[in-house]
Each structure stands twice: as C-alpha cells, then as structure tokens.
Amino acid sequence: MNKHLLALLSIFVVVTTNAQNITGFKSENVKKQLDLETAFESQITAANLDSWMKRMAARPHYVGTEYGKENAEWMLKQFKSWGYDAQIETYQVLFPYPKIRILELTEPSVYKAKLKSVPVSGDPYTEQGEELLPSYNAFSRDGDVEAELVFVNYGIPKDYEELEKLGIDVKGKIVIAKYYGSWRGIKPKLAAEKGAIGCIIYSDPEDDGYVRGDVYPKGAFKNNTGVQRGSVMDMPLYPGDVLTPGYGATEDADRLDREDAPTITKIPVLPISYEDATPLLEALQGPVAPVSWRGGLPLTYHIGPGPAKVHLKLEFDWQLKPAYNVIATLAGTEFPDEWILRGNHHDAWVHGAADPVSGMVALMEEARVVGALAKKGQRPKRTIVFCAWDAEEPGLIGSTEWVEHHMAELQKKAVAYVNTDGNGRGFFNAGGSHTLQTMVGEVADVIMDPQKGVSIKERRIAKDRINGGDDKFELYALGSGSDYTPFIQHAGIASLNLGFGGESAGGEYHTIYDTYSHYIRFKDPEFAYGAALAKTAGRIVLRLANADVLPFSFDPWHKTVSTYLDEVMKSSESMRLEVEKHNKLIADNAFYLAADPTEPFIEPGKKEAIPFLDFTPLQNSMMTLESTIARFDSINFYSLPDSKLKALNELLMHTELALTDASGLPRRSWYKHQIYAPGFYTGYGVKTLPGVREAMEQNEWTEAGEQIKKLALTLDKLNNHIEALCSIAKN
Ligand SMILES: [Zn+2]
Structure with a gap:
C-alpha cells in the first residue's frame, strides 16, 4: 500500500468517527454526549449490584412487610447520598394475606394437599420458615366449595372449545389448569365465565419442572414442592388498587366496597405444586386428554369430570397496607420541567432476587453514577426521576397509584418512562413505543455483549434471523406485566421495557427459591448482564435527558x-x-x-x-x-x-x-x-x-x-x- 493511499485511508477513518451521528444531537454536541456516556459506562461497577442484591433479597419483602419498608428506607438513604432530592410516597392499598388455605381430595380417595415448599440444602434463605409468604393467588376471592374436578389443560379459550366438542361442561365444577399458555389471571376469569365454582392452577413438570432440566437445588428448575405465587386480579380491566380505580389510593381517598370491586376474581383460586396436583389428576377418569394436553407427570391424563371430588376453602385477611414508592429526582439544568422517568419495582413475592431485585440494583447503579457525574458538573439538561415501586407483584399497584395520583403533572412534564424488572443472561429484549426504536437501536449498537464480543444489537438481530427476522433491530409491542402499563396505557407517556434473558431459564419465578443463592448459581453469576442493563438503560436515559431534539422518530x-x-x-x-x-x-x-x-x-x-x-x-x-x-x-x-x-x-x-x-x-x-x-x-x-x-x-x-x-x-x-x-x- 502506498503512503498516499494510507494517508487517505486514515483521513477517511477520522472522518467517519467524527461523523458518527446520534439521533437527537447537533453534530457539534455529539462528541460531548458520547464522552459523557463513556464516562458513565466506565463507572458502572458490577460488584455493587452483587452486594446490594445480597442485602435487598436477604429476607422476604412483599407489600406491608417490615423488610420491604427497610429496603425502601435504605434506598432512600442511598439516593440522597448520591445527590438526589428523594422521598417516599406512600399509598394505602388493599392487599389480601392468606389466612385459611385448604385443598383436599374427598372422593374417591382422600388426600390433603400439603401446600408447602421444602427448604433445600445449600440455600439458607429457603429455611426462613414462617417468614416465607404462603403460596396463593392474590385477589382470589374468599370461598368454600366442594365439587367434581375437571382438567382443562391451560384453561384458555381454545381449551374450552375442545371441551365443548367433547360434550364436557364445567358448570358447577372445580377446574384444574396448568400454568402457562396465558397470563394466570385469565384462567379463573374464563373458568368463572363458563360456570365453574373453583379453580386450581398447578405447574406441570413438562413446562416448569424436571422435564426441562435438573430441579432445585441440583439444577435451576422447579422441584416437586415449588409453587408459583402471583396475582389473579383482573388487570386487563384495570390494574392498581382494586378499591380506587382511576385515582390515587391516598389515605383519605374514597374507596369502593370490596364486594363491588370488579377486579377481584369471581371464584376462589389456588396455585399448587406438581406434588399436590398428582393425586388429584390420578383420581380423574372420563375421556383421556388429547395428546397436546398431556404433561410430564407419570400418569395418564384424564379430563373428568370426577369421580375425583375436591374441597377448596380459602380465606384472606383483606387489609389496607402501606405501599412505599421511592422517588428520587435530579433536577435538569436547562429544562427542569421535562422529566425522564426510570423505574423498577422493589417488592417481591418472597426474596425476589431475580424478580425484581436484579433489575432494581441495576437501576440503583445507574442512579449512583448519574449522581456522581452531576456532582462533577455534568448534570443533565432535563430532570431525571428514578422510581422504586412497591406493590407491583399484587397488580402493578404502587406505580399505578402514583401515575393516577400525579396524572395531570405527568402528562404535562413526562418525556418518557424507561422500565426494567427481573434481569437474566442472554439476549437483549426491548419493547415499547416505536417512536423510540431508532434511538434504542443506536444505543444497543454501542453496548457490548458480556460474553460474545459483539454488540447486544448484533446478537439480538442474529437471534431474530433464526426466527425469520429481517436484519433490523425492532422493539416488541408492550402489553402488560410490569410497571410501564400505567405510563403508556393509561397516561399516554412514551415507554420502554428493557432486559436480558434467554440463557438463564429456571423454575424459581415467584417461589421461595428465587433467592440470592439461586441467582448467583444459575442467572447472572458475575452480574455482567446486570451491568450491561445498567449501561443500556443509563445511556438511553442520558440521551433523552440531553438531546437537542428529543429522539422520537x-x-x-x-x-x-x-x-x-x-x-x-x-x-x-x-x-x-x-x-x-x-x-x-x-x-x-x-x-x-x-x-x-x-x-x-x-x-x-x-x-x-x-x-x-x-x-x-x-x-x-x-x-x-x-x-x-x-x-x-x-x-x-x-x-x-x-x-x-x-x-x-x-x-x-x-x-x-x-x-x-x-x-x-x-x-x-x-x-x-x-x-x-x-x-x-x-x-x-x-x-x-x-x-x-x-x-x-x-x-x-x-x-x-x-x-x-x-x-x-x-x-x-x-x-x-x-x-x-x-x-x-x-x-
Ligand atoms: Zn417483577
């Protein structure tokens, strides 16, 4: 290669580097912004995520627990020490706690469901006894019913079509449905519409147990006693506090009578383990279930109804509990009334190491570094608001009440809301408003995958290509399932939901096994993907906060x-x-x-x-x-x-x-x-x-x-x- 050509090439390289455009920035401001982002990235420290998770997930912290409050107060202190104007905003929300849970097979033989997950060796968190929240579905109504049992596969519309063809009616019966195939709340909703008087949901080992891999503690998957907790509130109608639809659940708010709350289930519903489901399914006769309905248990799956008969009795403590949202604000230098919101929930069903603490600690690390940069004079132009939501698990309650309470101000000042929740190892998943797709794609282009030596965008596109993708980075459309819902669906604020996953499957979701011990063995042992999440969400927040022209396309x-x-x-x-x-x-x-x-x-x-x-x-x-x-x-x-x-x-x-x-x-x-x-x-x-x-x-x-x-x-x-x-x- 001659000298002249070499010189020309190096000019070309310099030119392309300088010409790197990022959507939303004047060319003279691009370098400053990229330098800021590089400084931000370089300070993200995975070890912080590790020690904070160990702390926050040390004990159960569902709504209304002492430890949940301690976590909120500890986060408040952290945010303040990093230079934020932070406070706890409290709402009084209805949260049912299980008082009586009885499930028994009464005919043709007798079996009393244990409804208890066992502690496992090597995981001290599973040994916290009484402190572990019993397994139940929040916002099941109280009930005491006894009837013949019918197996309804996943309990979704097409399963009822199949039952109809077979001439099987669930009216007056109790149905047993597998988890998966839909969001869990659909199962009791449909069962009630079809006339059933009770609903049992269990995790079949084919979807969620030994068929998928070794079970905990040997492997990551659900053992025979694990039970997925979760809300069955009718969130597709409206999420948030069931007693205060559309307005904030403040101390003095008007409240519906519980009997009138339309989002509590119409029939009692209880989740159980595959250990407890086995005797129930074994006792069923009637037609053999279609091939696609059969799961991984060593039995022949029959549909019923009967002769299996079950008794289900549920009673809850229906109490108002305080939900503590931690809100930390860093006022912008030029446009303080334009807010970039960044949130994750902090409440869990039990310890919640993966869900939600893995996302929460990434958010906190972003807040720490943004605060440190601001102290050194690199304060954002727009206001950044970090939010740690309480009461997400029972029905997106903390975030929904906050959005409803501050609706007018948010619709005036919010630019965008960036959400995360549980995080794992693998591929970058991003959903949200498609006006933000270009900007998110540009950020994903400069974040390196911790394992693969390519950008998280390239890795995502490579995965999509296998499934017929067209070599473009795309956001998926948001339905529901985390705290972005009130922002985008109700308030009309552009929103994103970000996370990594796909290589850290397990059966811990909403069980007593979602612990720090489980997380560091099977999810993200080095917190490398937690750090990648902090870098990605942080860069997105900083671009929105400093853009000359807001990066909507x-x-x-x-x-x-x-x-x-x-x-x-x-x-x-x-x-x-x-x-x-x-x-x-x-x-x-x-x-x-x-x-x-x-x-x-x-x-x-x-x-x-x-x-x-x-x-x-x-x-x-x-x-x-x-x-x-x-x-x-x-x-x-x-x-x-x-x-x-x-x-x-x-x-x-x-x-x-x-x-x-x-x-x-x-x-x-x-x-x-x-x-x-x-x-x-x-x-x-x-x-x-x-x-x-x-x-x-x-x-x-x-x-x-x-x-x-x-x-x-x-x-x-x-x-x-x-x-x-x-x-x-x-x-
Ligand atoms: Zn979550």
Missing part, C-alpha cells in the same frame, strides 16, 4: 403500525371467507359429514355471515401520515434557533398522548392507548390496534366498524401533531 412507528393494520385487514378477510366456506360445506354435505366419524369435527349448523369491514378510513389516515412524516423527516431541525428547539421539544414530548383516546377501549375505559393494550383474554400478551382487533375476535362486527372510525380519528390526531411540529420550523 416517526418512520419506524409508521412501518410497524402499517404491519398491524395489514394483519387486522387480512384476518378480517380470512374470518369472513372461513365462515362462507363453512356455511357452504354445511349446506352441501350436512348428511355425509354427520355420518362419517373420520372427518374432522365440523360444528353443526350455519354460522352468521361476517359483514365486510371497510378499512379505508384507516388506510387513508396512514397514507396522510406517511407524507406528513416524510415532510417532518426532510426538515433539518438541528439548525433551528434555541427558542424554536424549545417549542419543538415541548410538543415532541407529548407525541404518545396523541395516540390515546380519553374514552378508552370498549368495556375498559382505563386503557386509553389506541395502538397497544394487553389482551382482554390473553392478559400480559399484547393486542395491537386493540379496539378493532378485539371487536373482531369477539364477533362484534358493528363495534369493529365503530372502532375503525375511532382509530382513524386517533391517527388523524397524530397527523395534526406532526404537522404542528413541522410548522414550528416554518414560522
């Missing part, structure tokens, strides 16, 4: 929402054609089909024809948006004077709000967002374009038509919003 949003619209249109068409086909088949072959048992089951009788849905209002709105977004993208906002940039950002930060509708979704007005919602019958699982999609799924065709019009108006609202952004540049 509309093009990825438009591309993603277009795919949702395509999906919905295709599914409407295929539903319509399917019914047409079915009706034709019935008309042509009724006699023949009924007579031939080898034919696949076809429901007798004609179905009501599905009307043609007119999607043109949505197609038109999306087309208009496309050209408005192109116009927005053609403007160089970075060259605008500061006064205009300020006005631009003040509008830009409210983008997500344009995607909400004050009247909310049909039958659940708490959910305001018109693009993302948790499914009414899937729970955590997201439904995109929920108004239209769920109306279709429920065969409510008039409603689907109305929802199309409503969604088109929401899209037009976003269009007006982007036009207003463009006109700031013009005027």
Whole structure:
C-alpha cells in the first residue's frame, strides 16, 4: 500500500468517527454526549449490584412487610447520598394475606394437599420458615366449595372449545389448569365465565419442572414442592388498587366496597405444586386428554369430570397496607420541567432476587453514577426521576397509584418512562413505543455483549434471523406485566421495557427459591448482564435527558403500525371467507359429514355471515401520515434557533398522548392507548390496534366498524401533531 493511499485511508477513518451521528444531537454536541456516556459506562461497577442484591433479597419483602419498608428506607438513604432530592410516597392499598388455605381430595380417595415448599440444602434463605409468604393467588376471592374436578389443560379459550366438542361442561365444577399458555389471571376469569365454582392452577413438570432440566437445588428448575405465587386480579380491566380505580389510593381517598370491586376474581383460586396436583389428576377418569394436553407427570391424563371430588376453602385477611414508592429526582439544568422517568419495582413475592431485585440494583447503579457525574458538573439538561415501586407483584399497584395520583403533572412534564424488572443472561429484549426504536437501536449498537464480543444489537438481530427476522433491530409491542402499563396505557407517556434473558431459564419465578443463592448459581453469576442493563438503560436515559431534539422518530412507528393494520385487514378477510366456506360445506354435505366419524369435527349448523369491514378510513389516515412524516423527516431541525428547539421539544414530548383516546377501549375505559393494550383474554400478551382487533375476535362486527372510525380519528390526531411540529420550523 502506498503512503498516499494510507494517508487517505486514515483521513477517511477520522472522518467517519467524527461523523458518527446520534439521533437527537447537533453534530457539534455529539462528541460531548458520547464522552459523557463513556464516562458513565466506565463507572458502572458490577460488584455493587452483587452486594446490594445480597442485602435487598436477604429476607422476604412483599407489600406491608417490615423488610420491604427497610429496603425502601435504605434506598432512600442511598439516593440522597448520591445527590438526589428523594422521598417516599406512600399509598394505602388493599392487599389480601392468606389466612385459611385448604385443598383436599374427598372422593374417591382422600388426600390433603400439603401446600408447602421444602427448604433445600445449600440455600439458607429457603429455611426462613414462617417468614416465607404462603403460596396463593392474590385477589382470589374468599370461598368454600366442594365439587367434581375437571382438567382443562391451560384453561384458555381454545381449551374450552375442545371441551365443548367433547360434550364436557364445567358448570358447577372445580377446574384444574396448568400454568402457562396465558397470563394466570385469565384462567379463573374464563373458568368463572363458563360456570365453574373453583379453580386450581398447578405447574406441570413438562413446562416448569424436571422435564426441562435438573430441579432445585441440583439444577435451576422447579422441584416437586415449588409453587408459583402471583396475582389473579383482573388487570386487563384495570390494574392498581382494586378499591380506587382511576385515582390515587391516598389515605383519605374514597374507596369502593370490596364486594363491588370488579377486579377481584369471581371464584376462589389456588396455585399448587406438581406434588399436590398428582393425586388429584390420578383420581380423574372420563375421556383421556388429547395428546397436546398431556404433561410430564407419570400418569395418564384424564379430563373428568370426577369421580375425583375436591374441597377448596380459602380465606384472606383483606387489609389496607402501606405501599412505599421511592422517588428520587435530579433536577435538569436547562429544562427542569421535562422529566425522564426510570423505574423498577422493589417488592417481591418472597426474596425476589431475580424478580425484581436484579433489575432494581441495576437501576440503583445507574442512579449512583448519574449522581456522581452531576456532582462533577455534568448534570443533565432535563430532570431525571428514578422510581422504586412497591406493590407491583399484587397488580402493578404502587406505580399505578402514583401515575393516577400525579396524572395531570405527568402528562404535562413526562418525556418518557424507561422500565426494567427481573434481569437474566442472554439476549437483549426491548419493547415499547416505536417512536423510540431508532434511538434504542443506536444505543444497543454501542453496548457490548458480556460474553460474545459483539454488540447486544448484533446478537439480538442474529437471534431474530433464526426466527425469520429481517436484519433490523425492532422493539416488541408492550402489553402488560410490569410497571410501564400505567405510563403508556393509561397516561399516554412514551415507554420502554428493557432486559436480558434467554440463557438463564429456571423454575424459581415467584417461589421461595428465587433467592440470592439461586441467582448467583444459575442467572447472572458475575452480574455482567446486570451491568450491561445498567449501561443500556443509563445511556438511553442520558440521551433523552440531553438531546437537542428529543429522539422520537416517526418512520419506524409508521412501518410497524402499517404491519398491524395489514394483519387486522387480512384476518378480517380470512374470518369472513372461513365462515362462507363453512356455511357452504354445511349446506352441501350436512348428511355425509354427520355420518362419517373420520372427518374432522365440523360444528353443526350455519354460522352468521361476517359483514365486510371497510378499512379505508384507516388506510387513508396512514397514507396522510406517511407524507406528513416524510415532510417532518426532510426538515433539518438541528439548525433551528434555541427558542424554536424549545417549542419543538415541548410538543415532541407529548407525541404518545396523541395516540390515546380519553374514552378508552370498549368495556375498559382505563386503557386509553389506541395502538397497544394487553389482551382482554390473553392478559400480559399484547393486542395491537386493540379496539378493532378485539371487536373482531369477539364477533362484534358493528363495534369493529365503530372502532375503525375511532382509530382513524386517533391517527388523524397524530397527523395534526406532526404537522404542528413541522410548522414550528416554518414560522
Ligand atoms: Zn417483577
């Protein structure tokens, strides 16, 4: 290589480095921001995560415990020592504690369920006896029922369709369902709708036990006595305190009578281990369960009903308990009224080393380093608010009450909310508002995977490629399941949910085995991924806090929402054609089909024809948006004077709000967002374009038509919003 070419090449290298763009920053500010982020990253110390987890997860700390309060006060002290203006905001929330739990098989033989997980050798935390919260499903109602048992697989809609085909009715019966297949709260909700009077949920070893790997303490998976606790509150209706829907559960708030609270289950429900489930399933007769229903227990799975009969008695202490949210604020130097919120919950079901402490300690390390940088004069331009939520586990209660209580101020000042929860080892998972996809992708591009020597973005894309991904970094859409829900779904604040996982599977989730001992053996022994999470979330927070132009981009949003619209249109068409086909088949072959048992089951009788849905209002709105977004993208906002940039950002930060509708979704007005919602019958699982999609799924065709019009108006609202952004540049 000649000298001249070498010189040219080195110039080229220098030029590309200098030209590294990060969305939201003027070119002259890029280096300063990247230097700040590098300084931030270099101070993240994994050993802090380790010692803080050991402390916070030392004893059980569910809502209302002394240790939960101690954790909150300890965090408060930490935040203050790091230079934050910090306080504890307390709400009084209904939290049921199990008083009586009886489950027994009464016929044809007798078995009394133990409902007790055993301590294991090598894990001292499992030996804390009475202090360990008994296993139960929070917000099951009280009840005392006895009836024949029916096995309902996962207890989701398609399982009941199968039961119907087999002529099995659960009315007046107690159902037993496996965990998984849906969010747990869907199981008692559906069972009650089908007329069942009680619900038992168990972890089958095929999904969650010895079929997956060695069980604890030899391996990470669920042993025969492990029980997953968890809330069964009807969160798809509204999350948060069951007695104060839509407003903060302050000391003096008006409260519903418990009997009127619609989010408490209609029937009693109890989770059990596979040890306790075995005698119940063994005692069932009736048809043998379909192949896909059978689990990993050494028995033949029958459906029933009976002859197995069970008695289920549950009684709870229904008390108001204090929920302690720790809120730590670092005021911004230039735009103190523009807030970047960063949260994780601190309450656990038992010790919660993985869920939630692994995410909580990453957040604290971010706060420590951001505070240290601020003390050295590198204070963020916008205000950063670190939040440690209480009462997430029973139903996103701490965060929901805080958002409801501060709704008006948040809708004015919040730019974005960045959430984490339990963290593990493996792939970077990021979900959230698609307007933030570009920025998150740019951050993920510069964070190195602790094991693989490539960026966390490259590793993510490589994984997606195996599943047919198209070499792009993409955010998944948010349903529910952690504290981002009130921010995005209710308040219309752009939100993200971040974490690592995929290589640290285990059976500890919500059991007495989610301990520090388990975590450092099976999850993230070096806290390398905890540190990676702190680096990722921290860089995202710092970019949002210091950007010249807030890093929201509309093009990825438009591309993603277009795919949702395509999906919905295709599914409407295929539903319509399917019914047409079915009706034709019935008309042509009724006699023949009924007579031939080898034919696949076809429901007798004609179905009501599905009307043609007119999607043109949505197609038109999306087309208009496309050209408005192109116009927005053609403007160089970075060259605008500061006064205009300020006005631009003040509008830009409210983008997500344009995607909400004050009247909310049909039958659940708490959910305001018109693009993302948790499914009414899937729970955590997201439904995109929920108004239209769920109306279709429920065969409510008039409603689907109305929802199309409503969604088109929401899209037009976003269009007006982007036009207003463009006109700031013009005027
Ligand atoms: Zn959690």
